[in-house]
Amino acid sequence: MRARRNRVGPDDVLHLELAEEPPVRPDRLLLRPVPEHGDTGTGLPVPVRLRGTRASADLGGLPAGLWEVCGPDGGGRTAPVRTEDPGLNLADRYGYIARPRSRDLRVLRTPDGRLRVQVAEVRPYAEVELVRSREETVAVRGELAFAARPPGRHRVRIVLRQRHVGTELACGALLDDGAFSAEIPLRPLADAHAEERGKNLWDPVLAGGPLNAELRLASRADDIAGKKQRIGFRPVRLPHGGRTMRITPYYTVHDDLSLAATALDRAEGAR
C-alpha cells in the first residue's frame, strides 16, 4: 500500500489517502512495534475501513511506542505502508492539542518512505506560541494543550518556581477561551536572585482560576524536538542594584520554557 496523504484526526483515527485502490482489499492493518533495545513484537492488528482510495483505522487503543504501519502489498503479503506525506500538518497539530487527552499520536515518515505512528503518554501543559523579550518584561502567549478549555475570559496566574531553591513568584495572566497571555515582570526575579547559585533558573507554570492543575509552559505541538539547540530568545539586560542582571528566556532539553538569570560583573554588563 502506498499513501499520498496521511493524518491522525482529533479522534485518533488514522486517515490514509492511497495512491491507488489496493489489489487485495485489507480488512485490517498491522501495527508492528519498531524494534528498540532488542525488543521485537509480532504486531497488533487494527481493523481498517476502506472506501475507494480512502482508508481509516482507529488507533485509539494503541499503546505508547513507535509503530510501523503495515498493509498488504501487491502480492497480498504484509509489508510496510509507503507514504509520500512528510507527516507534518501544523494546522492539524494545533487542532489536535486543543482537546483533553492523555496520549499524543503523531504520524512520521522515515527517510526511506515508511509510515510510522508515534504514541506518547502526555499530560496537559501550556503550549507556548510566542515569547517576546521587552524592556523589563517577557511577554508570553499560547494556548492550553491536552486540557479542557474553559469558555470565556478568566484571570489566572503564572507561577515562577526557582529551580533547586524553591522560591515562588507569581504574576497575573489572562485566559481567553483557552488562549493565555501574560507579561512576566523581571524585576522580582532580580530581587530574588540567589547569589550563591550563580545562574538562577525559573520554571513558569500556568495556574489558578478555572485551571484545576498547574500547566507547565512548553513548546511541543510542532515537530521540532531539541529547541534548546535551535531556537534562542533575546536576553533582557536589567540594571539592578548597581550591576546588570541578564535574564534570558530559553527552552530546556525537554522543550519546556524557562528563564535564566545571571548577575553580570561590571565589564560584562557594560558590553
Next chain:
Amino acid sequence: MRIAFLIANAFAMGGTVRTTVNLANSLAERHEVEIISMARHCDRPFFPLDPRVRLRAMAPTPDWSGAPPGSWLDRRRARRPVRWLPPTEAKRQGVFNARTERALRRTLRGLDADVLVSTRPGLNLAAARFAPRRLLRVGQEHIHWGNHSDGVRLAARLLYPRLDALTVLTEADRRAYQRDLRVPPDWAVRIPNALPGGDFPRAPLENPIVVAAGRLGPEKGYDKLLDAFALVAAERPEWRLRLYGQGGLENRLRRRIQRLGLDNNAAIMKRTDDLPGELAKGSVLAVSSRVEGFGMTIIESFACGVPVVSFDCPHGPGEIITHGADGLLVPPGDVQGLAAGLLRLIDDPALRTRMGAAALAAAEDYRPAAVTARWEEFLAERLSRRR
C-alpha cells in the same frame, strides 16, 4: 563499457563522494564499474555501494589507527608531499602523498578499463599526467573556474588539455573552461548532478514554513535571507523560517535573528539526515547564496514539489529554475526582492501549487536514470570517436 572512477576518498561522506557513488551504482546496471579511492580511513564506505561496483584504495590515510601495518618505506612515503601539485590540492596529505601517487601510477598503468573519470582538480591533474592514452580520460569539475586558486588555474591550463574531455555542472562553467583553456570546441560538457535514488516525499505545501539549507558560511548569504525574512514576518508573523545546516557563522546568525526580532520566526535547525523529509514539510525553499557551484538543494526541493525563491547568483540557480514557472529568481543581494518573492508565494497558495507541480516535472531531468543516460550517451560518443 568498463568505467573507472578516481576519487579522493570513497569511504568518506561528502557531496562529491555521494554523487560519484550514486552514478557508479547506477552505471553498474549495464557496465563494469570500478572506483579507485586514493585514500581510505575506515573499513567500510559511508555510502552503500552496489555489490557489482569494485572498490580499491591506494593507501590508508596516515592517521587511520586501524590501518593494516605498512612497511617502513610506505610510512615514509606517506609523509612525503606531492611537489608538482598546486598547494591547495597538495595540502590534502591523506589523499596526495608519495605513497598514494606511487600506487596510483602503478594502478593506472595496468588499469583494465575503457574510461577513467577523475573527480576533483588534483585527480584531474594526476589523470592528465599519469593515465595512459589508451583510456578515455574524463575530468570532472564541481567548482567554477573563477573560484579556483591561482595555482590550480595555472596547473589546469598546462595539464587539463591532455584530458579527452571535462564534465561540468553548469552551462556557465562549460563556457568558462572552454574559453580559458586551449581545448577543442566541444571538449567541456555540461552534465548535472543526479538526485539520489529512492522515493521523495511530496510536499502538501500547507505549512507556513520557508526552508533554507546549506553550510552556515558566508557564501550562503543567510544574513541577507534573515533580513528578507524580517520583512516577511512583519507582514505574515505566522510564517516560520527553518535553516538547516552547520558552520562557522551559527552564533553570528543567532545574534542577527535576535537583533531582527525573529526569535519566534527563525530556527537554526542544525544538520539533518533527511533533508528531503524536511524540505517537504515546507512550502517554499529560499536560496540566498552569493555563489552556487550547482544547487543540489534546489533540485532536491523540486523533487519534493517545493517551489524555490532564489537570488540569481552565479551559476546554478538561473540554470535550474525557470523564473515564473517552478520558482522565482531575484537579483543577487536584493533583500527587498527576496522578501517580495517569498511573500508572493506565501500569499498565493494556488501559485505555490502550480509552481510546485512544475518543480516536480523539472526534477525529472535530474533523476538518476536521466543523468545516467546522459553519461552513457556522452561516454559512448567519445569512445566511438577514437575508433
